[in-house]
Amino acid sequence: MKSPIGTFELIAKNEKARRGRFHTHHGSFETPTFMAVGTKATVKGMTPQDLENCGTQVVLGNTYHLHLRPGEKLIQKLGGLHKFMNWKKPILTDSGGFQVFSLAGLRQITEEGVQFKSHLDGTAHFISPEKSMEIQMDLGSDIVMAFDECLSYPATNEQIQNSMDRTHRWLVRSHQAMTRTQALLFGIVQGGLNLEFRKYSLSQVTSVDLPGYALGGFSVGEPIELMHHLLPDLVPLMPQNKPRYLMGVGTPLDLILAIDSGIDMFDCVIPTRVARNGTIYTWSGKVSIKRAEYKEDPGPLDPECDCATCTNYSKAYLRHLFLSGEMLGSQLNTYHNLYFYMQLMKRARSHIEKGTWREFKEFCLTRFAGIDFTGKK
Amino acid sequence: MKSPIGTFELIAKNEKARRGRFHTHHGSFETPTFMAVGTKATVKGMTPQDLENCGTQVVLGNTYHLHLRPGEKLIQKLGGLHKFMNWKKPILTDSGGFQVFSLAGLRQITEEGVQFKSHLDGTAHFISPEKSMEIQMDLGSDIVMAFDECLSYPATNEQIQNSMDRTHRWLVRSHQAMTRTQALLFGIVQGGLNLEFRKYSLSQVTSVDLPGYALGGFSVGEPIELMHHLLPDLVPLMPQNKPRYLMGVGTPLDLILAIDSGIDMFDCVIPTRVARNGTIYTWSGKVSIKRAEYKEDPGPLDPECDCATCTNYSKAYLRHLFLSGEMLGSQLNTYHNLYFYMQLMKRARSHIEKGTWREFKEFCLTRFAGIDFTGKK
Numbered sequence: 001m002k003s004p005i006g007t008f009e010l011i012a013k014n015e016k017a018r019r020g021r022f023h024t025h026h027g028s029f030e031t032p033t034f035m036a037v038g039t040k041a042t043v044k045g046m047t048p049q050d051l052e053n054c055g056t057q058v059v060l061g062n063t064y065h066l067h068l069r070p071g072e073k074l075i076q077k078l079g080g081l082h083k084f085m086n087w088k089k090p091i092l093t094d095s096g097g098f099q100v101f102s103l104a105g106l107r108q109i110t111e112e113g114v115q116f117k118s119h120l121d122g123t124a125h126f127i128s129p130e131k132s133m134e135i136q137m138d139l140g141s142d143i144v145m146a147f148d149e150c151l152s153y154p155a156t157n158e159q160i161q162n163s164m165d166r167t168h169r170w171l172v173r174s175h176q177a178m179t180r181t182q183a184l185l186f187g188i189v190q191g192g193l194n195l196e197f198r199k200y201s202l203s204q205v206t207s208v209d210l211p212g213y214a215l216g217g218f219s220v221g222e223p224i225e226l227m228h229h230l231l232p233d234l235v236p237l238m239p240q241n242k243p244r245y246l247m248g249v250g251t252p253l254d255l256i257l258a259i260d261s262g263i264d265m266f267d268c269v270i271p272t273r274v275a276r277n278g279t280i281y282t283w284s285g286k287v288s289i290k291r292a293e294y295k296e297d298p299g300p301l302d303p304e305c306d307c308a309t310c311t312n313y314s315k316a317y318l319r320h321l322f323l324s325g326e327m328l329g330s331q332l333n334t335y336h337n338l339y340f341y342m343q344l345m346k347r348a349r350s351h352i353e354k355g356t357w358r359e360f361k362e363f364c365l366t367r368f369a370g371i372d373f374t375g376k377k
Numbered sequence: 378m379k380s381p382i383g384t385f386e387l388i389a390k391n392e393k394a395r396r397g398r399f400h401t402h403h404g405s406f407e408t409p410t411f412m413a414v415g416t417k418a419t420v421k422g423m424t425p426q427d428l429e430n431c432g433t434q435v436v437l438g439n440t441y442h443l444h445l446r447p448g449e450k451l452i453q454k455l456g457g458l459h460k461f462m463n464w465k466k467p468i469l470t471d472s473g474g475f476q477v478f479s480l481a482g483l484r485q486i487t488e489e490g491v492q493f494k495s496h497l498d499g500t501a502h503f504i505s506p507e508k509s510m511e512i513q514m515d516l517g518s519d520i521v522m523a524f525d526e527c528l529s530y531p532a533t534n535e536q537i538q539n540s541m542d543r544t545h546r547w548l549v550r551s552h553q554a555m556t557r558t559q560a561l562l563f564g565i566v567q568g569g570l571n572l573e574f575r576k577y578s579l580s581q582v583t584s585v586d587l588p589g590y591a592l593g594g595f596s597v598g599e600p601i602e603l604m605h606h607l608l609p610d611l612v613p614l615m616p617q618n619k620p621r622y623l624m625g626v627g628t629p630l631d632l633i634l635a636i637d638s639g640i641d642m643f644d645c646v647i648p649t650r651v652a653r654n655g656t657i658y659t660w661s662g663k664v665s666i667k668r669a670e671y672k673e674d675p676g677p678l679d680p681e682c683d684c685a686t687c688t689n690y691s692k693a694y695l696r697h698l699f700l701s702g703e704m705l706g707s708q709l710n711t712y713h714n715l716y717f718y719m720q721l722m723k724r725a726r727s728h729i730e731k732g733t734w735r736e737f738k739e740f741c742l743t744r745f746a747g748i749d750f751t752g753k754k
Contacts, residue, residue: 042698042705048689070672070697078675078693086689295447298455312425312463316455320418320447327422327704 003028005142006184006211008243014357016236016262019349022212022243024090024142025182026082029057031243031264032348034255034341035092037272040065041075041085044272045331046338048087054307054335055342058090058143060267063135064099068118068125072138080140092143092267095132095174095188098216098248101150109149111166129170133177133185141183145214145247146174148188153221160192168204175208186245188216189238193226198234206239212265213238214245219268224254231261238262252281252344256364259348260357271341275333278322281340283367289333294319307339380405382519383561383588385620391734393613393639396726399589399620401467401519402559403459406434408620408641409725411632411718412469414649417442418452418462421649422708423715425464431684431712432719435467435520437644440512441476445495445502449515457517469520469644472509472551472565475593475625478527486526488543506547510554510562518560522591522624523551525565530598537569545581552585563622565593566615570603575611583616589642590615591622596645601631608638615639629658629721633741636725637734648718652710655699658717660744666710671696684716 003009003023012019020031035058036043036051043051043059051059061081066072075084081091097114100107104116104125113128127135132147148167151159167190178185187205191197198215205213215234218227227249235258238244245265246258255266271281278289282302289301300310301318309318309332321329344364351360365371380386380400389396397408412435413420413428420428420436428436438458443449452461458468474491477484481493481502490505504512509524525544528536544567555562564582568574582590592611595604604626612635615621622642623635632643648658655666659679666678677687678695686695686709698706721741728737742748 040697040701040703041694042703045704045708047705047708069701070693074673074693077673078691084691084694084697086694296451296454314455314461316447316451317418317461317463320461324417324446326417326419327707328419328424330704331422331424331708 005182008212008241010241012353012355014352014355015260016232017259017348017352017357017361018244018262018264019352020243020264022264024184026088026090026142029090030349032255032259032345032352033057033265034345035060035265035267036338037062037267037269038085038087039269040069041081043334043338044276045327045334046272048085050331050335051087051338052089054339055346056089056338058092058265059085059087061091061093061139061141062099063093063096063132063139064103064127066093066139067096067127067135068120072135076138076140082140090142091140093136093139093141093145094247095145095147096127096135097132097145097148098150100127101152111169113147129173130177133174133179137178137180137183143212144178144183144185146171146185146187148190148216150217150220151190151192153192155192157194157197160190160194160197164190164197164201164204167201171205171208175210184211186210186212186214186243188214188247190217192217193222193230195230195233198230199237202234202237210242212243212245214247214265215263216247218246219248219250224250228254228257231258231263235262251368252341252364253368255341255344256348256361256368259352260361271337272334275337276330278329278333280333281337283340285368289315289319289322289329291319301336302340305336305340305343307336309333309336309339382559385589385618387618389730389732391729391732392637393609394636394725394729394734394738395621395639395641396729397620397641399641401561403465403467403519406467407726409632409636409722409729410434410642411722412437412642412644413715414439414644414646415462415464416646417446418458420711420715421653422704422711423649425462427708427712428464428715429466431716432723433466433715435469435642436462436464438468438470438516438518439476440470440473440509440516441480441504443470443516444473444504444512445497449512453515453517459517467519468517470513470516470518470522471624472522472524473504473512474509474522474525475527477504478529488546490524506550507554510551510556514555514557514560520589521555521560521562523548523562523564525567525593527594527597528567528569530569532569534571534574537567537571537574541567541574541578541581544578548582548585552587561588563587563589563591563620565591565624567594569594570599570607572607572610575607576614579611579614587619589620589622591624591642592640593624595623596625596627601627605631605634608635608640612639628745629718629741630745632718632721633725633738633745636729637738648714649711652714653707655706655710657710658714660717662745666692666696666699666706668696678713679717682713682717682720684713686710686713686716
């Protein structure tokens, strides 16, 4: 029997770490999961087949970018974002809020919404909770994010309080604006780096019954340690029976620590963006393909990786492609980094299921941060 | 029984057009064939798997570029160009001559060879026939091109005469410098746009018994009509039992006309380079993906094409990728254009074999140049 869309199955729990499955109109996905960022209806340099091959379950699209170009009405007319970009599995779209607050020019925020100028051509635009929902539903997203106010870091307590209250009012309006039953709305918890604020926001956001909840407002310039200090106390307070999504985070180490606090879903531009700059994630840490010592290195990026890049190409070749500015270098590096992230999630799921999460976490901390756990054994 | 390398089988002939098969150390390929240009050990934006999928049989590498970066000794150390770029089928390399004469700075030509400065960093380099052969053999090329002098257009008769004579002396030296039996040397006929000069050069070049012969010195700035005026008389004078390679040519129309004169092999940057600029070859002619009328067009680039790009993506999506400067746009356009060129060759081979070459040629001339043949039927 097929689970109804919006259902989250909690398959296993190991300490705070969770292994689950979420059902959407375009199929289910296994959690913890990392969503590849496909800003402008493409994950840069990857075909949908590449994405599937490297284990991608969900692609994230950016409402702000797609609204400005090519426009959601055009995408809707062409059958929706899935068909437009030829991706048949689940799609999550953000609300546009984050980009409006970080990219757009000349913002004017009112209770009604945000007036801003396009970073592309300076044209005036307006996004409200209702408009954001309309855009995301036109795109045909499986998971729609509530329109929230994103404060930059640092912010005063008064700013945070006002922003949380507005975000809550906007959530209620977002919820009321939902018209497609296939689209699943996630609410976003704000509140900066203060646990009490976060709890307050959480209680506001969870007062609306939604299929999932996200933590927003991290990865906005604060020292990442502050987030990790907060997550172990905050995440367990989020509803048990709903997926928990940590927005815009992060490095492999960030992901492991966040899963350890009970997070189920991630998205981040890191693996794809740094790949284009020649930075590679491996099971032995992060390396730059530019390094002179790789000049004649016949070995793969990561001897522990079995991806198509590591199976077929040497570090010497990838270094050559990078130094020559060849597109294929970006493609092969991106493929590897995404595969690495997807494998990290796959192994996390398997260890949580087997009850060996702690061992895997310690293995990752040793590998990625050089932390020695041998003394305690 | 496997044919020895360097053997050319003439499978069929229809008027002057030829259908053949050439055997190399990395397997055979069917002619007429178009070789994809992989200048710096990569066909821009294409994985070797992509190249195979779109029907590529031979990849061309550029000696000048690979000599400067990463260097042939490094590639040799890593197992040769095939292994370096993970391409298992035949590779042809040019001699470096064309780039030395077109790209490099401060050239000094002597009987010994050419002294020049790298276009990358201004460092001094020297290439002679012997050096070019050494580089190409270090790369592990299946087909090695003789080191020739490339005149720019226009040139005086005296310049052409001197250049042909030097090219011939350099061919003899190139031939003597060959040390690997797996490497097959092709000689290059020069002589500008004058049939008598071309005949003279042809007799010089064919005085050395080689597995294949090429026509160089076209596509160097002359009106292309002049080449097409010459080919019907020149090409049939080339040896019947050897492959005939027209270097650096051309558009789909150029290929059809050259096959009609008896050419077997081509290479050109056109399909890949223009793809990155949004120009698409179709069975109805050339189009630009930028066109405003494609904004909401749900149809494929070419309704008569069954490539992965045309099967999976709309013109509207490809236009969006192009306008957004997305890498995937270049990849998908390149894939389509190469597939189109390979299909053109495949259909040419099939029609020559069936004895319907003339019908296919007229079909192509009608489609690509709007020429009406109906009156004569």
